[in-house]
Amino acid sequence: MVAVKTIRKSLTGAQAAAEAMKQVDVDVVAAYPITPQTPIVQEYAQFVADGIVNTEMIQVESEHSAMSAVIGAAASGARATTATSAQGLAYMWEMVGIASTLRLPIVMNIVNRALSGPLNIHCDHSDAMSIRDLGWIMLFSENPQEVYYNNILAFRIAEDPRVFLPVAVNQDGFITSHCVEAVDVLEDEFVKKFVGDYKYPYTLLDFENPISVGEWAMPSHYFEFRVSVQKAIEDSVPVIEEIFDKFYQETGVKFDFFEGYRVEDADIVFISMGSTSGTVRYVVDRMRSKGGKVGSINVRVFRPFRIDKLLNIIPNAKYLVVMDRSLSFGTTGSPLYQDITSGLYSKDRCLLVNNYVYGLGGRDITDTDIEEVYEHALYSMSEGISGQVVYVGLNPSFVKK
Amino acid sequence: MPVNLKQIAGVELKFTKGHRMCAGCGVAIFVRELSAAAQDLGIDLVFSNATGCLEVTTSVYPESSWKYPWIHSAFENASATISGVERAYYALKAKGKINHDKKVKFVAIAGDGGSYDIGLQSMSGAMERGHNILFISYDNEAYMNTGYQRSSATPLYANTTTAPFGKSVPGKTQPRKDLFAIAVAHGIPYAATVSIYYWNDLITKVQKALTIEGPTFILSITPCIPGWAMPTGDAVSLSKSAVETGYWPLIEYENGVYKWSPSNPKQLKPIEEFVSKQKRFEGMLKKPELVEHFRQEVIQNYEKYKKLCGVA
Numbered sequence: 001m002v003a004v005k006t007i008r009k010s011l012t013g014a015q016a017a018a019e020a021m022k023q024v025d026v027d028v029v030a031a032y033p034i035t036p037q038t039p040i041v042q043e044y045a046q047f048v049a050d051g052i053v054n055t056e057m058i059q060v061e062s063e064h065s066a067m068s069a070v071i072g073a074a075a076s077g078a079r080a081t082t083a084t085s086a087q088g089l090a091y092m093w094e095m096v097g098i099a100s101t102l103r104l105p106i107v108m109n110i111v112n113r114a115l116s117g118p119l120n121i122h123c124d125h126s127d128a129m130s131i132r133d134l135g136w137i138m139l140f141s142e143n144p145q146e147v148y149y150n151n152i153l154a155f156r157i158a159e160d161p162r163v164f165l166p167v168a169v170n171q172d173g174f175i176t177s178h179c180v181e182a183v184d185v186l187e188d189e190f191v192k193k194f195v196g197d198y199k200y201p202y203t204l205l206d207f208e209n210p211i212s213v214g215e216w217a218m219p220s221h222y223f224e225f226r227v228s229v230q231k232a233i234e235d236s237v238p239v240i241e242e243i244f245d246k247f248y249q250e251t252g253v254k255f256d257f258f259e260g261y262r263v264e265d266a267d268i269v270f271i272s273m274g275s276t277s278g279t280v281r282y283v284v285d286r287m288r289s290k291g292g293k294v295g296s297i298n299v300r301v302f303r304p305f306r307i308d309k310l311l312n313i314i315p316n317a318k319y320l321v322v323m324d325r326s327l328s329f330g331t332t333g334s335p336l337y338q339d340i341t342s343g344l345y346s347k348d349r350c351l352l353v354n355n356y357v358y359g360l361g362g363r364d365i366t367d368t369d370i371e372e373v374y375e376h377a378l379y380s381m382s383e384g385i386s387g388q389v390v391y392v393g394l395n396p397s398f399v400k401k
Numbered sequence: 402m403p404v405n406l407k408q409i410a411g412v413e414l415k416f417t418k419g420h421r422m423c424a425g426c427g428v429a430i431f432v433r434e435l436s437a438a439a440q441d442l443g444i445d446l447v448f449s450n451a452t453g454c455l456e457v458t459t460s461v462y463p464e465s466s467w468k469y470p471w472i473h474s475a476f477e478n479a480s481a482t483i484s485g486v487e488r489a490y491y492a493l494k495a496k497g498k499i500n501h502d503k504k505v506k507f508v509a510i511a512g513d514g515g516s517y518d519i520g521l522q523s524m525s526g527a528m529e530r531g532h533n534i535l536f537i538s539y540d541n542e543a544y545m546n547t548g549y550q551r552s553s554a555t556p557l558y559a560n561t562t563t564a565p566f567g568k569s570v571p572g573k574t575q576p577r578k579d580l581f582a583i584a585v586a587h588g589i590p591y592a593a594t595v596s597i598y599y600w601n602d603l604i605t606k607v608q609k610a611l612t613i614e615g616p617t618f619i620l621s622i623t624p625c626i627p628g629w630a631m632p633t634g635d636a637v638s639l640s641k642s643a644v645e646t647g648y649w650p651l652i653e654y655e656n657g658v659y660k661w662s663p664s665n666p667k668q669l670k671p672i673e674e675f676v677s678k679q680k681r682f683e684g685m686l687k688k689p690e691l692v693e694h695f696r697q698e699v700i701q702n703y704e705k706y707k708k709l710c711g712v713a
């Protein structure tokens with residue numbers, strides 16, 4: 001294994017994102033500040049102000065314009081990026097879908113935050129879930145270190161000519177974005193080489209060979225455009241694997257679609273995303289020390305969602321604890337749960353699965369809460385209970401009503 | 402920059418035939434004049450087109466009427482999209498990734514919906530940031546692309562499908578929004594109104610707007626055949642009578658100074674000459690008190706701009 005040099009820095013998740021953007025040498029950043037994403041653009045604006053980066057920064061008047069400007073820049077052949085949270089993502093939603101169908105390799109940091117209403121600035125995943133069907137590759141980060149790595153990987157994935165799709169790098173609002181941790185930062189030269197020079201095959205800025213971007217498609221063509229995005233995101237799977245593998249070879253840092261922990265012989269498997277995964281692993285260790293056959297999975301790549309890869313690492317699982325930090329109103333369960341249950345059906349694998357919805361609007365999820373979930377899982381497994389939605393940490397007075 | 406017809410006649414324009422606009426559409430004539438102005442100047446343009454009549458009629462995949470670099474992303478964001486293109490140009494140029502020595506202007510073009518209404522925020526943001534862009538509003542005074550719904554550019558008492566002229570409500574009950582004044586309020590270096598009949602005035606103004614560095618603004622009255630419910634061949638003559646009646650004063654604003662265009666009439670013609678050929682004003686024309694109110698609005702606006710231009 002080649003050990004690449006790293007420098008250990010104390011960084012928040014937001015700073016880790018800005019650090020990666022700096023090393024990647026972005027041409028255009030267009031962003032609007034929104035809590036808890038703000039420190040990313042503030043940090044980056046300081047890099048620009050101090051002449052540390054050679055980036056054009058557009059201080060747009062809204063998130064809708066942020067994504068619009070990034071689309072314009074990317075269609076011009078520039079490496080372009082933005083960042084947002086919650087209402088900002090909701091406001092730019094229209095353009096989020098246009099970015100992917102135009103096949104523009106844009107990278108966006110999303111600092112996950114609850115959607116209004118009521119107004120809430122704290123973490124959950126309901127913002128990210130609102131774009132899960134818009135054709136973006138979606139990575140989730142557990143801590144500032146993963147935010148940093150994910151950003152570097154995201155540019156490389158998005159810009160691979162076999163992909164040309166936008167990539168969202170998610171991190172948990174405040175929990176990750178504002179928490180200082182030790183982050184191993186790769187050398188500038190290494191990152192530059194790993195991500196490589198950006199060359200987009202089409203550009204608006206070729207005046208000799210003008211192109212039209214974003215035309216209107218009649219029923220005779222629209223369908224094919226949409227299916228081409230579907231095909232591209234499916235075809236991105238081996239490319240992502242290849243890039244993860246290359247990153248592993250060059251840095252010794254292993255990434256996969258799903259990060260399994262003590263899953264090989266586990267009966268009960270927790271599946272979670274973002275910062276909660278660390279707490280889950282802590283509880284898994286505690287339960288293991290008491291003889292529990294339990295493991296956990298951290299979802300790192302949420303789109304494309306590959307159920308086969310997930311099932312491959314849990315050969316002995318009997319019961320799945322699917323932990324969702326968002327709701328999908330009016331249906332059988334939350335987004336991650338829906339993906340997993342429909343995936344199990346398609347793979348003809350019959351497991352007991354319950355959906356544990358937690359932490360909406362930043363409500364704390366503690367090791368004690370997760371232990372309670374485990375108790376519930378043990379009971380449900382013995383009774384054969386499946387298909388339930390359980391609200392973790394919900395105010396008991398609310399339940400009584 | 403006076404232009405003679407010989408300079409522009411016979412030039413193969415980069416906005417080509419084969420689009421799907423209505424026969425006689427004022428917008429098509431406007432864009433051809435715009436193209437002639439730019440080509441005569443030898444300046445390169447990149448267009449960002451808001452969703453609307455111009456966009457849907459010229460870009461039906463896999464065809465295009467644009468021999469310019471052209472992008473459309475959505476309705477309300479032509480200005481934001483071109484802001485990204487413009488910054489990308491300067492970023493890539495600074496990094497030596499593109500070599501381009503000619504003068505270039507980045508153009509956002511939108512109808513009145515994409516400028517007066519849903520596109521206003523994006524336009525305002527881009528102007529405030531000072532990009533090197535020309536914002537063009539081709540104003541046909543309603544949401545013509547979706548079937549004549551009112552916009553904030555729709556004139557008083559005009560009949561539209563969402564502000565219809567009825568027994569109780571006489572069409573649109575508010576006067577037009579003054580987008581020219583809003584654009585000027587951004588402290589931009591140049592703004593002008595144009596009419597397709599006065600082609601020389603139009604070309605001169607467009608050429609200024611393309612040459613002056615920073616955000617510039619052109620507001621064009623562009624008659625809509627079905628929306629205005631007018632005879633097919635009347636776009637040019639109605640653009641003329643809009644000016645002759647004082648409905649559409651031709652003005653310029655350059656670095657703090659308002660200028661009265663020479664093409665404005667010495668003596669105004671009756672407003673009826675402009676409104677009588679348009680069925681959208683049919684209801685208003687039957688009620689003298691409404692026509693009188695309309696006339697007052699027009700004169701008030703005309704006098705306001707005359708005064709700003711320092712014309713007695």
